Amino acid sequence: MTAARHIEVGGDAPYAIAIGAGLLADGDALAAPLRGRHVLLVSDSHVAPLYADVVRDALRRARPDVRLDTFVLPAGEAAKTLAGFGDAVAALAALGATRDACVYALGGGVVGDLAGFAAACWMRGIDCVQLPTTLLAMVDSSVGGKTAVDLPAGKNLVGAFHPPRAVFADTSVLRTLPDRELRAGLAEVVKYGAIADAGFLDWLAGHIGALLEREDAALAEAIARSCAHKAAIVERDPFERGERALLNFGHTFGHAIEAEQAYDGLNHGEAVAVGMVLAARLAARLGLAADADAEALRRLLERFGLPARLPHGLDPRALVARMRLDKKAVAGGLRFVLWDGPGRACVAADVPEDAVLDVLRTA
Numbered sequence: 001m002t003a004a005r006h007i008e009v010g011g012d013a014p015y016a017i018a019i020g021a022g023l024l025a026d027g028d029a030l031a032a033p034l035r036g037r038h039v040l041l042v043s044d045s046h047v048a049p050l051y052a053d054v055v056r057d058a059l060r061r062a063r064p065d066v067r068l069d070t071f072v073l074p075a076g077e078a079a080k081t082l083a084g085f086g087d088a089v090a091a092l093a094a095l096g097a098t099r100d101a102c103v104y105a106l107g108g109g110v111v112g113d114l115a116g117f118a119a120a121c122w123m124r125g126i127d128c129v130q131l132p133t134t135l136l137a138m139v140d141s142s143v144g145g146k147t148a149v150d151l152p153a154g155k156n157l158v159g160a161f162h163p164p165r166a167v168f169a170d171t172s173v174l175r176t177l178p179d180r181e182l183r184a185g186l187a188e189v190v191k192y193g194a195i196a197d198a199g200f201l202d203w204l205a206g207h208i209g210a211l212l213e214r215e216d217a218a219l220a221e222a223i224a225r226s227c228a229h230k231a232a233i234v235e236r237d238p239f240e241r242g243e244r245a246l247l248n249f250g251h252t253f254g255h256a257i258e259a260e261q262a263y264d265g266l267n268h269g270e271a272v273a274v275g276m277v278l279a280a281r282l283a284a285r286l287g288l289a290a291d292a293d294a295e296a297l298r299r300l301l302e303r304f305g306l307p308a309r310l311p312h313g314l315d316p317r318a319l320v321a322r323m324r325l326d327k328k329a330v331a332g333g334l335r336f337v338l339w340d341g342p343g344r345a346c347v348a349a350d351v352p353e354d355a356v357l358d359v360l361r362t363a
């Protein structure tokens, strides 16, 4: 095991993000946050066969008294539903989980969001430890305590803020991650540069090959810098009353695309990549930023192998209707996270529908 990096997330319920190779086998570290004796390990049908034994063995070695059940979701976004949530809380009931129980979420963002929501609701809130196994989950979804499931009407519409007790990002598991999922994670990495750190965008542009080749040092740096950005923002604004909304850059378009494709088209990172290009174009259309900035962002995302165009067959009006149920929308109208240049995101209220439709029609 290599030395782990640690990033602290402060606030009312502080926790640490540990990043390093081999963490899933470190039973003492994994068991440290465990207060009681009940553990529900939540995973999915791709990840559980690869890594559930490592986690179970590690926890049992450190805590032989533990009562541990495993709940496995079908892999993929389509499982992030109220029905999946119902099955997860039923598994907690079958375990006899008491209020000092802990849910361990072993998987990507789908597992993390659903398991976190089950932990948030079981007996009005038990501990959750995040064990992210995708790049996207390591850099984004395991941190910050947003938990949720999707509805046919929209993404993450039912959920809660419930910060994890701890996050262990074992970078060695990224070796088995499919290329498409690695690229999806890189979209959220690019997002941090786009919203808050133009220098990070330059660093990313200089490390495209190293990241796509999964070079350890480049991945560790990208994960640590991304987590540091997210930790700083969620520490200052845990409940998205202000600045945290900037983490939603690209998501108003992206979530509408995901829902319109019934969660069976672009994956989340891909939809966010398209969404960021559209948000940058909308900013240019509204005179906030230069067209050239949007074009540079599109080129960077495409060099990472990410899509930058709206998928064929989507109706712009149907997408705009979906955006009205976005969590940033208010009764007065559409709100978008845009930018006035790389590294400088901002929230734009009362964005005219015609401008959004124009951008969608030319995408």
Ligand SMILES: NC(=O)c1ccc[n+]([C@@H]2O[C@H](COP(=O)([O-])OP(=O)(O)OC[C@H]3O[C@@H](n4cnc5c(N)ncnc54)[C@H](O)[C@@H]3O)[C@@H](O)[C@H]2O)c1
Residues within 6 Å of the ligand: 044, 045, 046, 047, 050, 075, 076, 077, 080, 107, 108, 109, 110, 111, 113, 133, 134, 135, 136, 137, 140, 141, 142, 143, 144, 145, 146, 147, 155, 156, 173, 174, 175, 176, 177, 178, 181, 184, 185, 267, 268, 269
């Ligand atoms: N809560 C948040 O703040 C937040 C932030 C970003 C995204 N999200 C949510 O996260 C979800 C997307 O997460 P994701 O991109 O991780 O998708 P995912 O959880 O669907 O994982 C992607 C695929 O990779 C597989 N996989 C995971 N780890 C693997 C590994 N190490 N080796 C082999 N296969 C592996 C999974 O089984 C799945 O098939 C979306 O639902 C999105 O809304 C939440």
Ligand SMILES: O=C(O)C(=O)C[C@@H](O)[C@H](O)[C@H](O)COP(=O)(O)O
Residues within 6 Å of the ligand: 140, 144, 146, 155, 156, 188, 240, 244, 245, 247, 248, 251, 327
């Ligand atoms: O942590 C946040 O805040 C984010 O917005 C991170 C996003 O990458 C993530 O996809 C989040 O789940 C979107 O939140 P939502 O409130 O728009 O559902």
Ligand SMILES: [Zn+2]
Residues within 6 Å of the ligand: 140, 188, 251, 268, 272
């Ligand atoms: Zn996201």
